[in-house]
Amino acid sequence: MSIIEQPPELNFDDFPPEVRQFQEVVREFAREEVAPRALELDQEAHDHFAWDLVRKGHAIGLTRAMLPREQGGLGVGVVGACVAMEELAAACPGVALIFGATMLGQAPVLLSGDNELTARFLPQFSGEEPVLACNAVCEEEAGTDLVIPQNTRYARNVTTIRRDGDEYVINGHKRVITNAAVANFSAVFANVEGSSPESGLTCVMVPLDTPGVTRGPVSDKMGYRACLGSELTFEDVRVPVGNLVGGEGEGLDILVAQGNMARSSVAAVSTGVARHALETAVEFCGERVQGGAPLREHQMTARKLAEMTSKVDAARLLYLYAANKVDNALPAPEYEPAVAKFFADRIAIEVAGDAVSLMGSRGFIREFGLEKVLRDSYGARIYEGTPEALAIAITDCLYRGDDFDDDDDL
Amino acid sequence: MATYETTEQAEHVFGTLFRILIEDETFSSRLRETGLTVRLVHKKPDCTIFVSPDEVLIGDEAPADSSITIKMSCETAHKLWMGTLMMPTAVATGKVRIRGKVSKVLEFVPILQPAFDRYPEIAASSGAAA
Numbered sequence: 001m002s003i004i005e006q007p008p009e010l011n012f013d014d015f016p017p018e019v020r021q022f023q024e025v026v027r028e029f030a031r032e033e034v035a036p037r038a039l040e041l042d043q044e045a046h047d048h049f050a051w052d053l054v055r056k057g058h059a060i061g062l063t064r065a066m067l068p069r070e071q072g073g074l075g076v077g078v079v080g081a082c083v084a085m086e087e088l089a090a091a092c093p094g095v096a097l098i099f100g101a102t103m104l105g106q107a108p109v110l111l112s113g114d115n116e117l118t119a120r121f122l123p124q125f126s127g128e129e130p131v132l133a134c135n136a137v138c139e140e141e142a143g144t145d146l147v148i149p150q151n152t153r154y155a156r157n158v159t160t161i162r163r164d165g166d167e168y169v170i171n172g173h174k175r176v177i178t179n180a181a182v183a184n185f186s187a188v189f190a191n192v193e194g195s196s197p198e199s200g201l202t203c204v205m206v207p208l209d210t211p212g213v214t215r216g217p218v219s220d221k222m223g224y225r226a227c228l229g230s231e232l233t234f235e236d237v238r239v240p241v242g243n244l245v246g247g248e249g250e251g252l253d254i255l256v257a258q259g260n261m262a263r264s265s266v267a268a269v270s271t272g273v274a275r276h277a278l279e280t281a282v283e284f285c286g287e288r289v290q291g292g293a294p295l296r297e298h299q300m301t302a303r304k305l306a307e308m309t310s311k312v313d314a315a316r317l318l319y320l321y322a323a324n325k326v327d328n329a330l331p332a333p334e335y336e337p338a339v340a341k342f343f344a345d346r347i348a349i350e351v352a353g354d355a356v357s358l359m360g361s362r363g364f365i366r367e368f369g370l371e372k373v374l375r376d377s378y379g380a381r382i383y384e385g386t387p388e389a390l391a392i393a394i395t396d397c398l399y400r401g402d403d404f405d406d407d408d409d410l
Numbered sequence: 411m412a413t414y415e416t417t418e419q420a421e422h423v424f425g426t427l428f429r430i431l432i433e434d435e436t437f438s439s440r441l442r443e444t445g446l447t448v449r450l451v452h453k454k455p456d457c458t459i460f461v462s463p464d465e466v467l468i469g470d471e472a473p474a475d476s477s478i479t480i481k482m483s484c485e486t487a488h489k490l491w492m493g494t495l496m497m498p499t500a501v502a503t504g505k506v507r508i509r510g511k512v513s514k515v516l517e518f519v520p521i522l523q524p525a526f527d528r529y530p531e532i533a534a535s536s537g538a539a540a
Contacts, residue, residue: 068513077513113497113519246496253502330501330508330515404507407453410483 010079010324012317019080025060026084034091038226041092042372046220049182049228051130054098058130062088062099067106071118072126077327078261082268082319089272090279093376094226096269098132101178101227103265105133107258108187108203108245116242121185121205134179136188136206136232137255139172146189146197147259148389150396152252155197159234161190161204161248168204168244170212170237176229178383181215183208186232189251201251205243212237223375256334261326262384263337267319270344270380274312277348277355277373281308284359295358304354311347318343329404335397342390345380352377412454413538414484420457421468423536424450424487427525428459428466434524438463444514449476454483478510488538491529 015023033056041050057063065081067073074080081103088096102125109121124131137146145155159172170190180186185207192200206213216231245254285295285305295301322336352374356363363370381387414420428450432438441447442463449472450459460472467473482490486505489495497519500506508515 075513077511111497111501115519246499246502250496250499250502253499257502327512328510330506330512331504332512404481404509410453410481410486410505 010320012320015079015083018074019076019083022061022065022074022076022080023083023087026062027087029057029060029062030087030091034088034095038092038095039367039369039372041094041226042223043366044225046225047181047218047228050095050226051182053095053226054130054132057095057099063102063130063132064125065099066103067110067122067125071122073122078264078323079320079327082265082323085265085268086272086275086316086319089269090276091272092226093269093273093379094224096272097178097224097227097379100262100265100269101135102133102183104135104258104262105179105183105185105187107135107261108254109205111254111257112245114245117205117245124184132179132183134177134183134186135258136174136177136180136186138176139174142197144386144389146201146255147385148393149198149252149256150392151389152201153196153198155191158191158197158201159188160193161202162193163241163248164238166241167238168241170204170206170234170239172234174232174234175216176219177232178227178229180208180232181218181228181230187245188232188234189255190234191251192248195249198252200249201255202248203245203251203254204239205245206234206237206239208232210237210239222378223372224379257331259384260332260334260337263341264319264322264326266380266384267315267322267337267340267344270341270348270377271312271315271319273373273377273380274308274315274344274348274351277352277370277377278305278308278312280370280373281305281355281358284362301358304358308351308354311351315340315344315347334393338385338390338393338397341380341385342387342394345387348377348380349374412485413488413533414455414457417455417457417469419536419538420452420455420484421459423529423533423538424452424457424459425466425468426532427491427529428461430528431522431525432461432463432466434521436521437518437524440518440521446478446511446514446518447473447476449473449479450487451479451481452484452487453481454485457484476510478508478515480515481507488533491526491533493526 061074064073065076069075085096109117141157142155145151161168161170188204188206191197212235214233218228218230288295318340322340325336326332356370356374362368448461458472460467
């Protein structure tokens with residue numbers, strides 16, 4: 001494990017003003033606009049999308065939270081994005097992921113430092129109308145094989161990209177891509193024809209109204225139903241060479257950097273899900289009387305509540321610690337965000353399960369909302385690194401030194 | 411053959427480059443507004459440059475503290491300034507390492523153009539290999 005030099009101090013009880021203000025605005029939006037509709041959105045048809053809610057989120061800056069101020073963004077950094085994700089996810093993680101996936105799609109443009117690419121893709125997020133983005137990685141035969149470097153050599157039948165004059169031509173198929181059905185553009189990860197994905201994976205920005213792009217069926221998911229995961233098919237899709245992020249074959253590095261930047265925000269989503277379950281259980285156990293006393297006065301229940309709240313607080317501290325490090329280091333650290341997500345994803349399921357059991361029948365009946373939280377709690381295990389993939393990444397970090405001071409590797 | 415053979419050669423080129431930048435009103439005023447100082451730690455050979463809105467300090471004169479620290483080899487710096495190495499790759503592969511407020515660093519990238527324009531001639535005039 002590498003504990004590098006300490007990043008600037010983050011006061012967990014008193015965030016920087018811009019972060020605190022953004023957190024308060026998002027908290028109010030989540031409480032007033034999202035929470036009252038969470039159950040309704042969960043029970044809508046699987047391809048229903050609440051643009052009116054997205055429009056309100058866009059108005060408070062959720063589509064441009066991480067963009068620098070000079071590009072029309074809020075510039076709240078990863079810490080700001082994370083606290084916003086927790087607030088949203090405590091109301092509905094599906095809504096949180098709509099904006100989280102947009103940030104993910106923006107990330108390659110931000111990482112590129114390419115003025116021209118930035119000028120073409122980022123200003124649209126400051127407009128009147130809401131604009132969303134997505135990040136197209138996963139395929140039928142390549143999920144984790146395109147997420148962790150250790151597996152990339154095994155990736156098969158990956159979407160391809162080839163140079164043709166002043167254009168790149170893309171062919172292939174992506175699946176379960178959040179926001180693909182509704183986004184303006186996507187960061188697409190495709191493999192240079194004839195190459196192994198280990199060396200040929202390439203990132204290119206693709207406007208989704210480009211001829212040859214087909215938005216496919218929306219998946220009918222177990223949870224996170226407010227956001228849409230669907231397929232993207234590319235048939236001889238042509239984009240300018242200027243849409244490449246970095247160069248050919250640099251997509252894996254971008255994917256790794258992007259994942260390291262994003263994982264603390266996913267941990268924040270899981271923390272929000274767990275917090276929702278905890279708060280529901282706390283309220284219920286304070287009111288429900290059995291055996292002559294409120295549930296919370298029974299020792300077994302008290303033990304459960306203590307475990308649940310400890311897990312939620314620990315998850316929050318881990319993601320904030322990771323996010324603060326990401327905000328203060330390039331490349332983004334690998335270890336801390338991976339640990340934060342690895343822990344938060346697990347405790348979200350545990351805390352939601354405990355809440356359901358504490359609430360008895362009310363935990364099992366839809367109208368009380370907790371069974372939705374339990375279903376949602378499984379979602380974060382699937383994206384930005386499964387627990388199995390993160391375990392490999394974390395263990396690798398345990399045997400590496402502090403990269404910043406390793407001059408041999410420069 | 412390495413692009414930079416000696417510390418003196420690297421200090422001359424990179425020092426000149428950043429003196430050009432702080433004379434650019436856009437760059438220096440932005441540094442002043444954000445209160446940023448930058449410490450560039452080049453390796454192979456060693457070459458440390460400290461940049462503030464008002465001055466460029468080199469080598470032993472460069473203070474140890476700064477709001478941003480950027481570390482890379484002289485070879486990587488040469489490739490970045492020549493435009494033959496893309497920033498995403500350099501950062502993602504750890505060839506460029508940054509400590510400090512990342513968002514502030516990203517805001518500066520678009521205004522480095524004056525240095526990009528002048529670097530090839532400055533490097534060539536100092537005898538740095540192409």
